[in-house]
Amino acid sequence: MKSPSGEIPQYLLIKAQLQDRIARGALKSGDKLPSERELCALFNTTRVTIRESLAQLEAGGLIWRADRRGWFVSPDRLWLDPTQNTNFHKLCQEQGRTPKTVLLEGRVAPVPVEVMTPLALQPFDQIYLLTRLRYADDRAICYCENHCLPARVPDLLGHDLNGSLTEVYQRYYDLVYTSMHLSFWPTAMPAQAAAALGVMEGRPALMLRRLNYDQHGRILDFDIEYWRHDSLRIEVDTH
Amino acid sequence: MKSPSGEIPQYLLIKAQLQDRIARGALKSGDKLPSERELCALFNTTRVTIRESLAQLEAGGLIWRADRRGWFVSPDRLWLDPTQNTNFHKLCQEQGRTPKTVLLEGRVAPVPVEVMTPLALQPFDQIYLLTRLRYADDRAICYCENHCLPARVPDLLGHDLNGSLTEVYQRYYDLVYTSMHLSFWPTAMPAQAAAALGVMEGRPALMLRRLNYDQHGRILDFDIEYWRHDSLRIEVDTH
DNA sequence: CAGTGGTCTAGACCACCCA
């Protein structure tokens, strides 16, 4: 059955029907959608078409896919005011979610080129590179690389980095995030972040870069974060 | 030719090659890519596979499609600090781009539900609804709906709204944008915005909502903007 | 092991754009 000329394409009709079921609560946050082949049978079409509908719902942040496990209805977005110096754990708790941060790797590394300029370093300077994964309600939603200056936080790797970095800074180094320069834009999920988050490489993501300053106005560290694009809403208040 | 087991899929290899050509400048901003069928021949594969590669490059903001005209290399992103009260025209000029704003429609309308609460209105209150399209270098990049309060700006529709709204507010009503509450997240392009921007419905987009206040701290208006997701970078400085 | 999603083939027809 072709979509006749001038009409709305099938995949948009299917998308609308699925969207409707989600809006009406017939499919709730966390629910698994029927398998692609079941959807094919339901809507009497082929997988290519079904997958076009699913991809659009994914782009809209209504559903997400767990690699090879199927499609699920997305939970509500976490929201974040980047100008407030709150940390991830507090944020989650205020919004009724259960936070978790896991250190994937912590090591000394030469400064990556794209981080060199913001951190005002030379090509072969060394930094602490922390790779961490953030969860809300046991769903991995953010892959995070912290580039920290050994001059500011000597022996950083000796501490437990599975929690809030803010608190480690404050407790052991007497350093407080005070201001920052933040930039972000939609991008494609890079391979490493994709693998850690269990999403597919190249799918839409939200990239966030943050250059942090301490209470003395000195550069403190530089973060690069990749968020699942359905998991975050940014709120800024200039009052 | 199948991608043998355990190897990198073809579409990622093709994506990488195209990405490489763009990075090396063999394909420059604004250039048109070869047609999909030519790419099929070049990489010895089918359109489904090629289109997967192109979709990923699009998701990453490296290329964009002009409906039924082909694929083009994206220009650099405009950047915007939402906490600075600058307007679109100044922004473009500072970044060496040629701005243009076109009024698509201006009319009195009942307040849409999702705008009612932020504007502190009642269900059947009326507003001025402006629908505008913003261009940088003759490429439509932002579809914008302004919901303005008749109480603040009586007779707004009597003025020329093809330029900066900021300036109209200031010149004729002595009102200045002073603070705002801003929220945004990645979403799918809705039908109306898609049609105006000449992109396809459902493709990734960046949605931005802004509640503006005047110099007296009163609510002034509410904007909903849809940006091509490859055209904007947000920068916030909390110094 | 049955079924899933991930990837891919080799076509097709259509509306629309541009020359």
Next chain:
DNA sequence: GGGTGGTCTAGACCACTGC
């Protein structure tokens, strides 16, 4: 009118998941 992208069909094989 030839070529483009937009949509769709009807299959296929694979690696992996979950039972």
